[in-house]
Amino acid sequence: MCVSILIPALNERDNILDCIASLQWSDDIVVVDSGSTDGSIEMAERAGARVEQFGYVPGGPKKKNWALKNVEFKHAWVLIVDADERIPGGLAEEILNAVKSPTNPHAGFYINRRFLFLGRWIRHAGYFPSWNLRLFRLGAGCYELIPDYNPLNGDNEVHEHVILNGSAGYLRTPMDHYAFKSVRAFVEKHNRYSSWEAEQRQGYLGGAQSLPEIRWHLRARRVLKRFARAAPFPDAVRFLYHFILRGGWLDGRAGYILCRLLADYEFLIWAKTVELKGRDISEPLASRDHARPLS
Numbered sequence: 510m511c512v513s514i515l516i517p518a519l520n521e522r523d524n525i526l527d528c529i530a531s532l533q534w535s536d537d538i539v540v541v542d543s544g545s546t547d548g549s550i551e552m553a554e555r556a557g558a559r560v561e562q563f564g565y566v567p568g569g570p571k572k573k574n575w576a577l578k579n580v581e582f583k584h585a586w587v588l589i590v591d592a593d594e595r596i597p598g599g600l601a602e603e604i605l606n607a608v609k610s611p612t613n614p615h616a617g618f619y620i621n622r623r624f625l626f627l628g629r630w631i632r633h634a635g636y637f638p639s640w641n642l643r644l645f646r647l648g649a650g651c652y653e654l655i656p657d658y659n660p661l662n663g664d665n666e667v668h669e670h671v672i673l674n675g676s677a678g679y680l681r682t683p684m685d686h687y688a689f690k691s692v693r694a695f696v697e698k699h700n701r702y703s704s705w706e707a708e709q710r711q712g713y714l715g716g717a718q719s720l721p722e723i724r725w726h727l728r729a730r731r732v733l734k735r736f737a738r739a740a741p742f743p744d745a746v747r748f749l750y751h752f753i754l755r756g757g758w759l760d761g762r763a764g765y766i767l768c769r770l771l772a773d774y775e776f777l778i779w780a781k782t783v784e785l786k787g788r789d790i791s792e793p794l795a796s797r798d799h800a801r802p803l804s
Contacts, residue, residue: 511608512644513537513582514590516558517572517665521592522547524687529556531595534605537583541576543664565664567657572665574652582647589643593687594622600682604644607680616675617645621683627692627763634757634764634771635750640679642671649674655709667702668709692766699774707781743779748772 514535516528519542532538538558542550543565550560561580563572570578573589586608590596596604600620607618619640624631631637642650652669689695751757752768760767 511584512586512588512604513584513647514539514588515573515576515580515582516540516553516590516592517576518545518549518553518592519543519665520545520547520549522549522552524592525549525553526556527595528590528592529553529558531597531601532590533557534601535588539576539580539582541572541580543572563664570654571652571657571669574654574666577647577651585647586644587647590684591686595685595687597682597685600680600684603680603682607678608644613678614676615678616649617642617671617673617677619677619679620644621680622686623683624686624688626689626695626767629760629763631760631764631767633755633759634752634768635755636767638683642673642677643684644680645671645673645677646675657705657709668706692770695770696773699770700777703774703777703781706778707785710778710782744772744776747775 512535514532514537516525516538518525518540521528525540529538540550540553540558540560541563542553542560543563554560561576563575565571569575577587588596588604604618607613607615620643621637622639622641624636624639650671650673652666653672655669689698748768748771751771752765757764757768
């Protein structure tokens with residue numbers, strides 16, 4: 510087997526069984542949960558997963574970092590999979606071959622991710638390819654710690670990147686991502702995300718301290734975001750970036766709707782940042798609209 514699986518979760522009844530079913534090639538599937546109440550934990554255990562409970566203390570490590578340091582995984586390599594993601598057979602075979610190879614020089618691997626939206630796989634708009642560092646040797650990787658003392662912001666790393674001690678390779682076969690089953694789900698989640706982003710733009714993400722030892726292309730992307738968000742109309746800039754520059758128009762109607770929603774998301778970040786500038790940052794937006802989901 511040789512690869513352990515980490516699934517961060519909270520109330521994932523609609524996703525957990527399909528996720529675990531796509532991971533049966535591993536004999537060590539660990540769900541790190543935050544007190545689910547929808548029966549998903551019992552479902553995961555019946556499906557053969559091991560469940561560990563996590564209690565978040567604001568300002569401390571979040572779910573993935575905590576798990577990487579505290580869970581006793583069986584194997585030397587760990588793959589991090591969200592409950593709304595699936596690992597197809599071709600990718601599973603590629604993962605096992607990569608970590609078993611005696612000539613493998615890497616401490617981790619990037620995995621591409623394809624995104625289903627409105628019944629269509631998005632192939633452009635900056636959403637594909639979408640490389641995520643999800644597979645690495647235990648002890649060689651952890652997530653950056655973005656200071657966050659607001660208990661309503663959630664206990665799972667969403668925007669944080671992996672800091673890897675060593676080189677990284679790339680796997681060819683993409684994983685499947687079923688993040689948003691409706692436009693409503695997209696809007697609700699990104700309304701929460703925008704509050705977190707606005708708070709962090711006023712703090713950690715607004716300064717040089719937000720550039721730790723993450724990969725150069727991630728540092729460059731974060732710097733470019735700062736410049737783009739300084740524009741008079743950042744939502745228009747983001748729409749043009751995704752729809753024109755990154756070819757979102759090639760994804761048809763689904764691509765257009767996605768790009769418009771991303772522009773609306775950028776507008777919310779900008780508007781909430783303006784709001785925060787007019788009051789004490791210690792009173793977080795999340796106190797009113799629950800900045801991030803807890804899963």
